[in-house]
Amino acid sequence: AQTVTQSQPEMSVQEAETVTLSCTYDTSESDYYLFWYKQPPSRQMILVIRQEAYKQQNATENRFSVNFQKAAKSFSLKISDSQLGDAAMYFCAYRSFYTGANSKLTFGKGITLSVRP
Amino acid sequence: DAGVTQSPTHLIKTRGQQVTLRCSPKSGHDTVSWYQQALGQGPQFIFQYYEEEERQRGNFPDRFSGHQFPNYSSELNVNALLLGDSALYLCASSQFKGGGNQPQHFGDGTRLSIL
Numbered sequence: 284a285q286t287v288t289q290s291q292p293e294m295s296v297q298e299a300e301t302v303t304l305s306c307t308y309d310t311s312e313s314d315y316y317l318f319w320y321k322q323p324p325s326r327q328m329i330l331v332i333r334q335e336a337y338k339q340q341n342a343t344e345n346r347f348s349v350n351f352q353k354a355a356k357s358f359s360l361k362i363s364d365s366q367l368g369d370a371a372m373y374f375c376a377y378r379s380f381y382t383g384a385n386s387k388l389t390f391g392k393g394i395t396l397s398v399r400p
Numbered sequence: 401d402a403g404v405t406q407s408p409t410h411l412i413k414t415r416g417q418q419v420t421l422r423c424s425p426k427s428g429h430d431t432v433s434w435y436q437q438a439l440g441q442g443p444q445f446i447f448q449y450y451e452e453e454e455r456q457r458g459n460f461p462d463r464f465s466g467h468q469f470p471n472y473s474s475e476l477n478v479n480a481l482l483l484g485d486s487a488l489y490l491c492a493s494s495q496f497k498g499g500g501n502q503p504q505h506f507g508d509g510t511r512l513s514i515l
Contacts, residue, residue, distance in 0.1 A: 287442075318503065326488060328443075328506035374442050387433065387456055388492075388504060390442030 285310045289391035304360045306375030314380035323371040404507035421476040425493030432474040437488040
């Protein structure tokens, strides 16, 4: 079974600065997908960024980028130029490649990010 | 284009009762997954429905059951409620034959409180 670990329960960043959220995972599979989701107090899970394990290039979406280290099974999220609206809970999630496009998501416990004005 | 909608928003029940939560998937989606998110925790997968059948199931007891209708909407039923069932229940939808990296789209969830 796959597991996702987010060991930092809380992080804080000054507005306009950069913050990195850590995530590690454990799997015996060679192909899979990794995601970062954001959950603001409104509760809806919003996809931030995704990474296919078979791609060596790290994914980037505007101010959000990942550092994907497959051998180390590490998948960190970097938020540049932090904004007040980035304050939320962030979840790292894993999805198997082999059990189909709709296989379940396995989530970490999440990190609460606060942004100081 | 309506996203994933869930009802009700909040629900209060007592131990031993039964509850039904509802979900309408995003337009164009045919697969519905349900997750339970305890306070301060990440979501845990309950089960997934496609073509009105349960396709995958997480580590949840038989008290948790579901249904999918021909219009792709879904219900989550929980019987004999326990205090530990208090949580946010999230519904997510996707296309079964979509690409492997497609995200699941989530609703706002139903907050279930057991007294």
